Amino acid sequence: MSHAAGGGAMTPGAVEGAVRPEITGLVWNMRDLTSADIPVTAEWAPRITPEWAWGGSTGRGVRVCVVDSGVDGDHPLVGPVTGAYAVEPGPDGAPVVRESAASDPAGHGTACAGIVRRLAPECELYSVRVLGAGFSGSGDAFVAGLRWAVRQGFDVVNLSLSTTRHKFADALRAVADEAYFRRTVLVAAAHNMRVESYPWRFSSVVSVGSHAEGDPRLVLYNPAPPVEFFAHGSDVEVAWPGGKTTRGTGNSFATPHVAGLCALILSKHPALTVFQLKNVLYLTAANVKGDL
Amino acid sequence: MSSDPGLVATVTAAVAGADGDHRRLLQSIVEVARAIFAAQASSIFMFVPERGELLFEAVAGAGQESLVGRAFPADRGIAGWVLASGEPMIIDDLSGSPAFAHDLAESTGYVPGVIMAVPLVHDEHVGGVLEVLDPAPQARSAISELDLLSLFAVQAALALRIAQRGRSAGAALESHGADYGELISVVRAFEDLGAERRSAGLRLIGSLRDLIA
Numbered sequence: 329m330s331h332a333a334g335g336g337a338m339t340p341g342a343v344e345g346a347v348r349p350e351i352t353g354l355v356w357n358m359r360d361l362t363s364a365d366i367p368v369t370a371e372w373a374p375r376i377t378p379e380w381a382w383g384g385s386t387g388r389g390v391r392v393c394v395v396d397s398g399v400d401g402d403h404p405l406v407g408p409v410t411g412a413y414a415v416e417p418g419p420d421g422a423p424v425v426r427e428s429a430a431s432d433p434a435g436h437g438t439a440c441a442g443i444v445r446r447l448a449p450e451c452e453l454y455s456v457r458v459l460g461a462g463f464s465g466s467g468d469a470f471v472a473g474l475r476w477a478v479r480q481g482f483d484v485v486n487l488s489l490s491t492t493r494h495k496f497a498d499a500l501r502a503v504a505d506e507a508y509f510r511r512t513v514l515v516a517a518a519h520n521m522r523v524e525s526y527p528w529r530f531s532s533v534v535s536v537g538s539h540a541e542g543d544p545r546l547v548l549y550n551p552a553p554p555v556e557f558f559a560h561g562s563d564v565e566v567a568w569p570g571g572k573t574t575r576g577t578g579n580s581f582a583t584p585h586v587a588g589l590c591a592l593i594l595s596k597h598p599a600l601t602v603f604q605l606k607n608v609l610y611l612t613a614a615n616v617k618g619d620l
Numbered sequence: 621m622s623s624d625p626g627l628v629a630t631v632t633a634a635v636a637g638a639d640g641d642h643r644r645l646l647q648s649i650v651e652v653a654r655a656i657f658a659a660q661a662s663s664i665f666m667f668v669p670e671r672g673e674l675l676f677e678a679v680a681g682a683g684q685e686s687l688v689g690r691a692f693p694a695d696r697g698i699a700g701w702v703l704a705s706g707e708p709m710i711i712d713d714l715s716g717s718p719a720f721a722h723d724l725a726e727s728t729g730y731v732p733g734v735i736m737a738v739p740l741v742h743d744e745h746v747g748g749v750l751e752v753l754d755p756a757p758q759a760r761s762a763i764s765e766l767d768l769l770s771l772f773a774v775q776a777a778l779a780l781r782i783a784q785r786g787r788s789a790g791a792a793l794e795s796h797g798a799d800y801g802e803l804i805s806v807v808r809a810f811e812d813l814g815a816e817r818r819s820a821g822l823r824l825i826g827s828l829r830d831l832i833a
Contacts, residue, residue, distance in 0.1 A: 435701070
């Protein structure tokens with residue numbers, strides 16, 4: 329398959345009676361854009377379809393790790409959580425990963441995990457807490473937790489968080505590259521503004537922003553990255569502490585839609601590398617149409 | 621003194637009484653944020669890393685009179701999520717969560733149904749969070765509205781950074797003790813002088829400079 333997305337991708341779709349914004353530069357968000365504004369023409373064998381990619385899949389056999397604030401394993405829309413871990417200060421103050429209760433003092437990780445569970449109901453969910461109580465929000469904890477997750481060989485890691493600190497960029501890039509070649513796909517929330525943060529900016533991860541269309545299954549490929557994919561992140565029903573639900577909007581909630589989709593795809597096609605998986609996401613994106 | 625630009629800035633900031641300006645700037649930003657989204661309230665929180673707290677820096681609308689200067693743990697609430705994850709978000713329908721309402725009631729006395737929250741990023745630091753509470757219905761749960769608030773947050777982040785710098789300057793001045801206090805008093809006193817006495821004062825200061833240079 330070849331990537332013929334270049335010229336055609338930059339031409340806004342022609343819609344009778346509608347004035348489409350002309351895309352002349354990088355696309356950072358989907359503000360004022362719809363899927364019709366970012367059409368992509370690709371050449372590939374037509375057998376790579378959504379049905380081929382994930383039709384009938386439940387995510388069974390795929391291990392998905394949510395690196396976040398923890399996951400409430402008792403929430404009916406989330407559990408079971410097969411394994412829960414937390415990054416804590418070790419004896420010398422350096423972060424270490426220890427087994428912990430499947431709990432979430434903040435709720436953010438539970439909200440993300442619930443979305444993965446909704447898409448891939450039979451996947452195995454794991455949690456690594458790098459935010460919240462104890463070792464709150466340090467870049468060191470994030471790097472340590474992510475590195476640990478990659479070395480456990482999880483198939484999919486959901487990262488609805490990022491750090492703006494440049495000093496962690498090299499370490500995170502190294503972990504992202506390691507994940508890429510170990511067949512662990514990192515699905516990372518992008519920033520919707522021109523903020524440099526990591527690891528979503530790395531080409532080795534799958535970066536996700538939000539589209540404004542209400543379809544939870546709709547994934548769009550961005551022909552003018554830095555953000556590579558857009559998914560459902562607007563008014564999403566999410567699990568909430570105490571067994572409740574609420575509604576959330578943001579790239580945090582778009583990201584687990586793609587993580588869940590990755591779990592579905594890998595369940596049907598477990599031999600895919602991260603490179604191949606990313607291509608399947610591209611070829612099955614709703615705005616990418618074949619010309620063969 | 622002029623060889624130390626930081627010190628010059630410190631004294632200048634103190635002389636100019638910049639803290640009041642900073643507060644008015646931040647207050648103006650939350651008032652505009654509240655107006656843009658026709659919201660019940662808007663707040664800027666400053667992250668105080670040494671105390672692990674988020675501090676109410678400016679509030680418009682509900683809580684305006686009582687919340688500025690109050691703080692709560694930085695790993696709590698939606699503001700804590702946004703600070704830790706660095707991700708802007710809207711959480712709707714909070715009324716269904718007694719646990720969360722309790723948290724908010726404890727810290728603010730006002731329980732919103734919807735919170736829009738974005739990180740305030742300056743350079744590579746997340747220095748705080750901008751929140752908009754209970755926006756008008758059309759702003760709820762819309763990703764485009766979150767993008768708009770994120771755009772506005774760039775300005776808020778810059779204002780917060782300026783205020784933080786001013787405050788650091790004030791703290792530095794305090795740590796230098798009375799060395800510069802007298803100098804500041806003299807400069808402030810100049811502001812109240814008439815033209816004739818000011819001219820005389822300047823001549824006197826010129827002589828003093830010649831003496832100590």
